[in-house]
Amino acid sequence: MVTDRKQWFFKGIKAGIPIMLGYxxxxxxxxxxARNAGMTAPQATIASALIMASAGQYIGFTLxxxxxxxxxxxxxxxxxxxxxxxxxxxxxxxxxxxxxxxxRLLMGLWITDEIFGVSVSVEGRLNPWYNYGMAAVATPGxxxxxxxxxxxxxxxxxxxxxxxxxxLFGMFMSIFVPPARKNRVIAALVVVSFAASYAxxxxxxxxxISSGMxxxxxxxxISLGAALLFPVEEDAHAA
Amino acid sequence: xxxxxxxxxxxxWLISYLIRVLPLTLIRRQITNRTxxxxxxxxxxxxxxxxxxxxxxxxxxxxVSGALALAAGLVLAWLGGSLFQVSVACCAVVxxxxxxxxx
Numbered sequence: 001m002v003t004d005r006k007q008w009f010f011k012g013i014k015a016g017i018p019i020m021l022g023y024x025x026x027x028x029x030x031x032x033x034a035r036n037a038g039m040t041a042p043q044a045t046i047a048s049a050l051i052m053a054s055a056g057q058y059i060g061f062t063l064x065x066x067x068x069x070x071x072x073x074x075x076x077x078x079x080x081x082x083x084x085x086x087x088x089x090x091x092x093x094x095x096x097x098x099x100x101x102x103x104r105l106l107m108g109l110w111i112t113d114e115i116f117g118v119s120v121s122v123e124g125r126l127n128p129w130y131n132y133g134m135a136a137v138a139t140p141g142x143x144x145x146x147x148x149x150x151x152x153x154x155x156x157x158x159x160x161x162x163x164x165x166x167x168l169f170g171m172f173m174s175i176f177v178p179p180a181r182k183n184r185v186i187a188a189l190v191v192v193s194f195a196a197s198y199a200x201x202x203x204x205x206x207x208x209i210s211s212g213m214x215x216x217x218x219x220x221x222i223s224l225g226a227a228l229l230f231p232v233e234e235d236a237h238a239a
Numbered sequence: 240x241x242x243x244x245x246x247x248x249x250x251x252w253l254i255s256y257l258i259r260v261l262p263l264t265l266i267r268r269q270i271t272n273r274t275x276x277x278x279x280x281x282x283x284x285x286x287x288x289x290x291x292x293x294x295x296x297x298x299x300x301x302x303v304s305g306a307l308a309l310a311a312g313l314v315l316a317w318l319g320g321s322l323f324q325v326s327v328a329c330c331a332v333v334x335x336x337x338x339x340x341x342x
Binding site: 015017018021022039040043046047050051052053056057060064067070073074077078081082083084085086087088089090091092093095097101104105107108109111113116117118120121158159160162163164165166167168169170171172173174175176177178179180181186189190193194196197198201202211214215218219222223224226227228230231232 | 242244245246247248250251252253254255256258259260261262263264265266267268269270273274275276277278279280281282283284285286287288289290291292293294295298299300304305308309312313315316317319320321322323324325326327328329330331332333334337338342
């Protein structure tokens with residue numbers, strides 16, 4: 001059991017390195033926005049280490065700068081981060097049913113788009129130590145990138161930041177493309193998701209909806225449609 | 240009224256944590272309903288696809304370099320590239336493309 005934990009933890013660290021690099025790059029921009037919001041380096045760094053949410057933090061910082069009430073900030077944070085609720089549901093089916101509460105409480109700390117994406121792509125049951133390994137390197141990447149953003153501002157060449165910021169999308173693609181190759185329904189879903197997401201962002205009528213909310217609406221509608229039209233076989237979920 | 244930034248951060252953290260941890264702690268057994276199981280099976284792929292496009296086009300300095308990274312990532316992932324390879328290749332494509340475009 002102990003070697004199992006160790007193995008998963010180190011696997012997690014390995015999988016977490018590209019996440020760390022991507023996070024570092026993306027959070028520099030977040031740090032710049034924190035500075036613009038009048039936050040200090042410690043405040044921005046602590047916020048990033050704890051909250052680990054790009055859109056959520058960006059919205060939060062913007063509201064803090066505007067002097068919004070605590071309640072407004074919390075409500076907006078809930079809306080921006082509501083997609084994690086779905087991810088948490090999916091993870092509850094991916095872990096062992098006997099997984100103790102303490103592991104569930106710990107795993108919940110680090111449900112981010114990337115850590116979630118990588119952890120659901122594991123074959124079979126998910127070992128929480130895989131997530132801890134990823135979090136151990138990804139969290140410093142996110143927090144230190146934010147710190148760098150506050151301190152350095154725009155010193156880094158724009159081209160470097162631009163190049164690093166697509167790393168996270170590369171990671172997403174490496175997660176949803178291989179299953180799409182094997183499964184036609186998933187392949188079709190990817191195409192539908194791209195098209196719907198593009199349309200949703202292009203139509204001005206939807207401009208008032210936050211990007212986090214758009215992700216939730218599209219995810220729920222498309223996944224539910226697929227579940228009704230193409231229900232999966234009994235054992236497909238465990239794979 | 241003067242707001243305390245650390246209280247804002249605490250509030251943001253607390254609500255985010257509750258959202259992340261509640262389903263994971265409350266749903267303790269395997270769901271047997273076939274529709275819900277299928278829904279949760281499709282969620283990760285759909286949500287990652289939705290987050291990738293068209294966001295990747297506006298993440299870079301030019302939509303062209305973003306589109307090239309998208310194409311490179313899709314092809315490489317299709318051919319079986321690892322998470323790390325696909326991720327680094329996308330970064331490299333953007334760097335070279337923007338160098339060529341003198342951005």
